[in-house]
C-alpha cells in the first residue's frame with residue numbers, strides 16, 4: 001500500500017465537508033459548527049442545530065451536493081437528534097472564524113450552564129467586554145442581538161446552547 | 162391510532178398550533194426585536210411539531226407523515242390543548258399564553274427526556290433547551306408589562322385573565338395518558354402542577370400581579386372539542402394543501 005492510498009475515504013469526506021459553508025453563516029463550515037457528528041464509510045451523520053432551524057434542509061442539500069460533486073454518490077446522510085447539538089461542539093477554529101466575521105462566539109463550555117447568557121459578550125470589533133444584550137432572539141435562531149458600549153456598534157452573539 | 166401514537170400526536174399538535182399562532186405576528190409585532198423573538202419561538206414550535214407528528218405518523222403505520230397530519234386533518238381530529246389555539250389578541254394576551262404554556266412545556270420536556278420512546282426522549286432533550294429560552298422571554302415580558310405603565314398592567318391582567326381558564330387542561334390526565342405512562346412513554350402531567358405553580362407565582366410576584374381568580378376550567382381540546390378559533394386558524398394554515406392537494410415545493 002502506498003502512502004497516497006493511506007488517505008482514507010473518511011479523511012477525504014472530511015476535507016469535502018470542510019468546504020461546505022453554513023447557509024446562514026457562510027464564514028463557518030458545517031464541520032466548524034459541529035453539525036457533522038460522524039463520518040463513516042458509507043454514511044455521514046449530521047444533527048440539526050435548532051429544532052426549528054430553517055437551514056436544516058438547506059444544510060443537508062449542500063452536503064449532498066458536495067458529496068455528489070466529489071464522487072461520494074453512495075455515501076448516505078443520516079440525521080440524529082441525540083445527543084442534542086450544543087455550542088460547545090463549535091471548534092476553536094470555528095470560534096475564531098465567527099469572531100472575524102463579526103459574530104461573538106459563545107463562551108467555550110457554557111452550553112450547559114450559561115443558559116441565561118449572564119457572561120458578557122466580547123465585542124467582535126473592538127474586543128471590549130463593556131457590552132449589553134438588546135434582544136435574546138436575533139436574526140437567526142442561533143443568534144442574540146448585542147451592543148458594544150465602548151465602540152457603540154451593535155453585533156450578533158452566537159447564543160450559548 | 163393507539164395510545165402512544167396519540168400521545169405523540171398531542172405533543173405535535175400543541176407545538177404546531179402554537180407555532181402557527183405565533184407566526185401570525187411576523188411583520189406585525191410592536192418592535193423589531195419582538196418580531197424576531199416571536200418568529201423564532203414560532204420556528205422552534207414548528208420544528209418540534211415536525212418531529213412529533215412524523216413520529217405519530219410512523220407509529221400509526223398508515224403512511225401519513227408530519228405534513229399529512231398537519232395539513233390534511235380537519236378541526237375535530239386535532240388534539241391540541243385549547244390554550245394554544247386562543248387568538249393572539251394584543252401583545253399582552255400573546256405573552257400571557259406563552260408564559261403559561263412555555264413553563265409547562267419546559268417542565269414537560271424535562272420529564273419526557275426519560276421516556277422509553279427514544280424519539281420522544283431525543284426530541285424532548287433537544288427542545289427543552291429552546292423552551293427554556295421561551296419561558297425566560299415570556300416571563301421577562303410579564304414583568305415588564307405587569308410592572309410597567311397603568312395601560313400595560315391593565316392589558317397584562319386582561320391577557321392573563323383570559324388565558325388562565327385554559328391552564329388546567331395542560332395538566333389534565335385521561336386514558337391516553339394512563340396508557341402512555343403504562344408503556345413507559347408518557348409522564349404524569351398532574352405531577353408537574355406544583356412546580357408550574359411555583360414558577361408562575363414567582364414571576365407574577367415580581368410583576369406585581371395577582372394570580373387570576375380560579376374559574377371553571379375549560380377542557381376538550383385533547384378529544385377534538387375545540388373553540389371556533391381553531392377552524393379559522395386551519396383555513397389559513399391548510400389553504401395550500403386544500404386548494405392544491407399533494408402540492409410540493
Ligand SMILES: [Zn+2]
Nearest residue numbers: 123126148151
Ligand atoms: Zn466594540
